[in-house]
Amino acid sequence: MNAGLALLHPEPDLVRPFEASNPAPLAPGLRLLTLNQLELPDLDRWDALARDREGSNPFAEPWMLRLSLAHCDEWQRARIGMLADDAGELLGVIPLRVRRAGPRLPLPMWTGWSHANQFTGTPLVRKGRANEFWGRLLAELDRRDGSALALSLLALPLDEPVNQTLFELCARQRRRVTIDKRWQRAALEPGVVRPRMEGRA
Numbered sequence: 001m002n003a004g005l006a007l008l009h010p011e012p013d014l015v016r017p018f019e020a021s022n023p024a025p026l027a028p029g030l031r032l033l034t035l036n037q038l039e040l041p042d043l044d045r046w047d048a049l050a051r052d053r054e055g056s057n058p059f060a061e062p063w064m065l066r067l068s069l070a071h072c073d074e075w076q077r078a079r080i081g082m083l084a085d086d087a088g089e090l091l092g093v094i095p096l097r098v099r100r101a102g103p104r105l106p107l108p109m110w111t112g113w114s115h116a117n118q119f120t121g122t123p124l125v126r127k128g129r130a131n132e133f134w135g136r137l138l139a140e141l142d143r144r145d146g147s148a149l150a151l152s153l154l155a156l157p158l159d160e161p162v163n164q165t166l167f168e169l170c171a172r173q174r175r176r177v178t179i180d181k182r183w184q185r186a187a188l189e190p191g192v193v194r195p196r197m198e199g200r201a
Helices: 003-008 040-050 062-072 130-143 161-172
Strands: 029-033 079-084 090-102 105-112
Touching: 029 130, 040 062, 040 079, 040 090, 062 090, 079 130, 090 130, 130 161
Parallel strands: none
Antiparallel strands: 029 079, 079 090, 090 105
């Protein structure tokens, strides 16, 4: 993905100025949409969710994810998972796709969609609702047609509260969790102001 081109030439339907609106509540459950299937109320709900999110993952911000999908998912294999509670409030948004687990295990599985320059895969979740989000998401995927046998999520920071909630939930529900890769990466913590480094010419 060429971030410079994406940011200098945004599609008007993907990056929009804030507009106050009150879209109707969603039907409870999980909707899986392609980028082109999103309607204006969906964009409004997604943008509103970002203003009441848990944590901070720039790659999950609506404007960033919509541009990433537009430029890096040409064949629209990804689905934007929009999960709503019983009252129709949007709990979270997570990009998903179905793929094969690998050559030695050619079984279909759900996986979090990401692009090559994405460094963290934490989804966008409403503040204080992470446990409900993960619980409902796993239950919804369990009830799907059965073609996908697992959920694989990439680049989840282990110290991120949203992700810690997922691990705790899986432990309570006795779901098997396997971490197949680990790495460390330097990153700035959002909201922390660090002292300016003074230098000499």
